[in-house]
Amino acid sequence: MVASTVPTTEAERDARAVNDDGHSVGPGEIAIGVVIGRTSEFFDFFVYAIASVLVFPKLVFPYLDPLEGTLWSFAIFALAFAARPAGTLIFTAVDRAYGRGAKLTIALFLLGGSTAAIAFLPGHATIGIGSALLLALFRMGQGVALGGSWDGLASLLALNAPKEKRGWYAMIPQLGAPFGLIVASLLFAFLISALPAEDFLAWGWRYPFFVAFAINVVALFARLRIVVTPEYTELFESQTLQPEPVLATVRSEWKIIVLGAFAPLASFAMFHMVTVYPLSWVFLFTEESPVRFLLIEAFAAALGVLAILASGKLADAYGRRTLLAATAVAIAAFSGFAPQLLDAGGAGEAAFMFGGFILLGLAFGQSSGALSSSFPLKHRYTGSALTADLAWLFGAGFAPMVALWLSANYGLLAAGAYLLSGALATLTALWFNRELGQQQ
Template identity: 65%
Template sequence: MNSSPVTHPVEDLPPEAETHEHTISPSDVAVGVIIGRSSEFFDFFVFAIASVIVFPMRYFPFETPLRATLWSFVIFALAFVARPLGTAIFTAIDRRHGKSVKLTLALLLLGSSTVAMGLVPSYESIGAASIAVLCILRIGQGLALGGAWDGLPSLLALSAPKDKRGFYAMVPQLGAPVGLIVASLLFAYLVSQLSEADFLDWGWRYPFFVAFAINVVALFARLRIVATPEYTRMFQSRELEPISLRNAITNDGWTILIGAFVPLASFALFHMVTVFPLSWVFLYTEESVTSFLIIESVAALFGIAAIILSGLLADLIGHRKLLFRGAIAIAAFSVVAPLLLSGRGFGEAVYMIAGFIILGVSFGQSSGAVASLFPPRRRYTGSAIVSDLAWLFGAGFAPLAALALTAWGGLMLSGLYLLSGAVATILALWLARRLEFGASW
């Protein structure tokens, strides 16, 4: 891909385009992608961590610690259920008013929902209304995440040279470990510096306020790219325009269904090395939350390196082969993972680091593999729908299912749950290959 910026005359541009020339380089797109995804995942992990160490005590004090955490994970899943609806709503806004309006409204909804969570009174103050408000705000986050899709990953992948598409496809995925590291270290600092009473009273609210500030920065960083004629030109030249969900489902129904299971193993492992182990350590061990959050942050650094490695490997062997081998690795990891996690100390560290390495290699190519399933004209909307469904099926209920299975039959059942995700991905890849979806397959 030519790294030098280019300009085009401005004519027949949609509302969000400015009326003067502006240039966008590939590095601008990459930076916008990383900042945008990091802010979204920071919000994601702030809520996830609070679901384990805050919400059970503040909003479900009438339940046992286990049942309270399970109820927190039910609320956690609401965003994934709402996300496809958010995609439908904001795609309509995109088609009518442009990407700038869509993105601004989505990120404002995301930021306001997140900061409002930090203001919700406890169950002891207003009773069941506190739970209802938290559910509404979580749904608001899910709707906003569906609307926050800006198409930059697809644009980045299509703009890249053929021999470097794997490398560019991994760029958006870097936002996940970055968001996790920032959220984990922030919570670790607050937990270590405050008394338990102060943390549960007011300290836990601070990360939600920080999330709002980060969202504002991310909004301007992304609008700097989206609200330009060159961005619009790049989209139009590659036919990356939003189409209706009915059109997408009519033309690519089977592709969407099978594509939703292609990254399922990666998304299931995503929560099995982030949210679930934190809940298991918090409920079943005497280990401090601070120390585990630090271990998680260190492991995420290995995840960053593995995501970068995935880009290099994908360019050598291709998306499909890498995802297939990643699914095999996830299946193997699912067998030993329960033994490692139950080993405490050193075993937990090995579990986290090995899990993040495997996750990074597989997760690093999940968005690129999904995008490659669609022809360019239907890639923008198709990728958004598949991503929504993959997160819903593979990740939305993963912490809830894994913790419930563990409580019922031990850690080995959580390993079997992860194994089922790996099997689903292997079958989806086989079907995608047989049906010849996507030129890169």
Template identity: 65%
Template sequence: MAENLLNQPLDQPNSRSLERDAERLHDHQGVNPGEIAIGVILGRTSEFFDFFVYAIAAVLIFPSRIFPFASPNLAMAYSFAVFALAFVGRPLGTLVFTYIDHNYGKGVKLTSALFLLGGSTIAIALMPAYETAGTLSVALLCCFRFAQGVALGGAWDGMPSLLTLNAPERRRGWYAMIPQLGAPIGLIVACALFAYFAAILTKDDLLDWGWRYPFFVALAINVVALFARLRLVATPEFQRLFETRELQPSPPFQALKEEWRTILLGSFAPLASFALFHLVTVFPLSWVTLTTDENPVRFLLTEALGAGLCILAVVASGILADRFGRRTILATSAVAIGAFSGFAPQLLSAGPGGETAYLLMGFVLLGLAFGQSSGIVNSRFSQIHRYTGAAIVANSAWFFGAGFAPLVALHLSSHFGLWSIGLYLLSGVAGTLGALYANSELGSHLSTQAG
């Protein structure tokens, strides 16, 4: 079946006609690496901006607007449970949009995925509150959040991993960190927008209508990112990679069957950074919201400052990885996150000064780890399964390492105390170090067999 897929003519009418339309809209000979990097950053920024706009609303807005019938803690837990639905929907999005990719082309796949993402985001912005629609508002939020996840699974274009795989051997760490810049940039914009509206509006106005505007901005950013990414799809360089099978999807279930070891290792390798990801972005905002009466503006601006430090740390990770190796940086940063977990809960509970120290230190560690967490095992995939395998790894890693992190952290801190989130971080560190060790052992075994 896979062989038939690879031997299928690339100019079949149903998969190429719309791609030719895209090529006519972009009359150029090719793009340089800088343009590819900008396109990748724009695409990831739009995805993460959507992600953080929803995450902030899940803490500040939805508990009282959608779950007013529950206690504050339980309402926050309900909100985080809905938050996790997107990570459940991502694997389904990979399956559905891989089919669209194979039959209609990457331009059609990317356009439809981002339209679904934008449509779901706007639908959330227009949602009625529980006071108006009752349980229907809960059902709508669940449906739209799940649709966002399906769209994010379909928006995978393979460019971040391929940017690394096609980089010069001594610059792979630098190229690996480029797509990761989208996360802190998206967080900065999302925090700044919510902080602005929280500062100029009363609490009632923010809860009633002010929170909706960041979701409208998300649609505009998605449109810009869509055109930037479509421009890459229409380039001769992209077509060359497609023709050499680097960008051609294989059947997902066959990839799972033949590459399950690599997929499993790739899913667990970034667990330390993904666990920390939510414990410095989403969870601390919920903790401060539930345990204090302070206005969220200061905390949101502190998070934006921390995200700025994260950008610098992501860039530093690229430089360090090219000098010492990507696995070394991932392992070292995981150990540092483990050390941070020993005193992080005490910082978060030490008032504004401690909260600031927690965020700034956490974001620096996050940047060093997250900067190299993407595609660490993708070179181990066989060429036929590299594109689909990388997509499955990306979705699985977010599902295991991030999707339920805020909910788990809230549950642990509510029932056992804030100290218990340190144990949760340690579990992510163990997952990363174990996967890196197993990946190294697998590589040695394969090298021995080849010899």
């Protein structure tokens, strides 16, 4: 079944009108749409993650000690990753029945609406356990929406990339992660420093969630502008970007899905080890100001941007498989000593964050869709979405909770065990996957 190419929403009609001049949308414009879309998603992601450390333990779990409250916050944090595959299943059906514009519009409004709803969350003092239940519901709404927000733009970008620049184009979607973190970190740092603590906990923390909704609206239009183009439609109708039924894709391509989910686990585990987890450790177990650490995190994310850019050049020079394997080995080595730096004062924290983000950027820059080209064209669109869902679930969803629990009970070095497991999973997946090596 081919999705309808008739505009199904007012937003899609407006986006299509922008392209009525008939100009061809090139890789540059596709790249801009991809970066804007990913930045909006990761901004939502990091706004929630920061609040999971600084706000929710006190607002939602005030009856628990700070460590237990944070662990429960991280447990709810993981629900979005568990809900993502369900979102892919639901929105693939919407895509096939009503078209990609309707799917993307509904998904991004669900994402923005779930995020904005958190801004109105009453605390435990007002509604008791209902506060945690509502937070879990809104978090699952974010996860379902993220499953539906897959638009195939990364695949379209890859298909338009010159063969000798595949690594360069592969890293472009990944830039959204550090951009989203920089904005979220700086916004929270400003609010914490500008407001008294009681005002921040009462209402100041809610502001970034409203901002997230506004950013989603902008991102929606930027992405719709691409997905309604003749080029995208042609690829869609030729089944290059055709949404196939999820169960049929799993039955046909389960081996590639499994390998594709495990191939980026090193970078995905590393992702939370240098973004969400260290903020929780520093906030709970040191005297470090959260404002100072958020500023360190923002600067480290800027280094991550440079490292992601470098990953594109290195992948084109030496091959994506080689770079993924090399960074997995480096992450394994990092896991053996670096977490202890978080207990070595401000200089140690900065060293952990700067070194970690450089290493993350080199790995994460090439981790998205590492095996997407291994899918037959018919299943590439849905297969890539499922692979991304499972990679985030296994590699990142439980990382902050597991790392914090391990470090709190067995010391910082134990937190590296989670990171090491991700590195070993990546190396194993790359070992078994011959296709990727043949394509480089």
